[in-house]
Amino acid sequence: MKLKNFGVFLIGLAAVAAGLWMPMPAFAHGEKAQMAFLRMRSIHWYDISVSPTQTSVNDEVVVTGKFRPSAFWPGSLPEPVVSYLNIGVPGPVFVRMESEVNGVNMVNSTSFELGATYDFRVVIKARVPGRYHVHPVLHVEHAGPLVGPGIWVETSGNAADFKHEVTTLTGNVVDLEKFGFANVVSWHIIWFVLGLIWLVYWIFFKGRLFLPRYRRVLELGDDADAMITRT
Known part of the structure; x- marks a missing residue:
């Protein structure tokens, strides 16, 4: 009997050790990670729908509720005097295309009345392949994000194929994913070179103004302690 109990103990110990050695992903996030009073007395979310839940890069996903x-x-x-309706996902894996509340375009912040009911619709575009939890989120000024229920969405395809094209008022079609990128890189290179020249100038040519003691230590070598005297 004792041998049997000891065997059960060893099996249980092995199971615990295996669980510690092979940790599982943590899914306690989103609305369930918020304190109870936030879930029960701030924003009540219901009739949340995310469609489709199987998508590819460049496909659109509609979040309603x-x-x-x-x-x-x-x-x-x-209170939600200044609030912003958004979608909560792990990073820029989707791009928001449209947003409306009660049929009104809602790309900006607005105010919501306590006790009133609001219908919302947000259209997002898949950008990066993966499996993500998609949450509606209401950002309230000075209060932070109030997260709604999450639904898994799986995106397939290649991130390099993503395009975010829009037509300007002049009729030009631009890809916002790459628009202006070369200009940004060029200015970074210019300012990096100027900064490097400035740094080299003051360190190697005007260094005595900033680093006289360091340069003197290099000159004296092992006799650097001679710089410190009683007088």
């Missing part, structure tokens, strides 16, 4: 700022909004939390 409703939310209600609670009439029992906690006094310790700033």
Whole structure:
């Protein structure tokens, strides 16, 4: 009997050790990671839909649903006087294409009334392949993000194929993913070279103004302590 109990103990110990040695991904994030009073008394999210959940790079995903700022909004939390509807994903893996609340274009911040119900619709475009949790998020000034329910979306394809093309008022078609990139790189190179020239000038030609003691130490070598005297 004792031998049997000892065997069960060893099996349990091995299972615990295996769990510690092979950690699993943590999924406790999003709305479930928020404190209870935030989930129950701030923004009530419902009828959340994300479609499709299987997509490819450059395909669009539509996020719809409703939310209600609670009439029992906690006094310790700033009210949604200045708020911004967004989508919560792990990094720039999607690009937001459209956003509306109650049928009104909502690309900017706005104010939401406590106790009122709002319909929202956000269109995002797949940018990077992977499996991501997509959340509606309401950013409230001085309060931070209030996260809604998340739904898994799996994106396939190649990130290098992503394009974000728009037509300007003059009729030109530009890819916002690459537009102006060469200009940014050019200015970085110019300022880097100027900064390098400035650094070399002051260190190697005018260094005595900033580093006299260091240069003197190099000149004296092992006798550098002779610089320090009682007088």
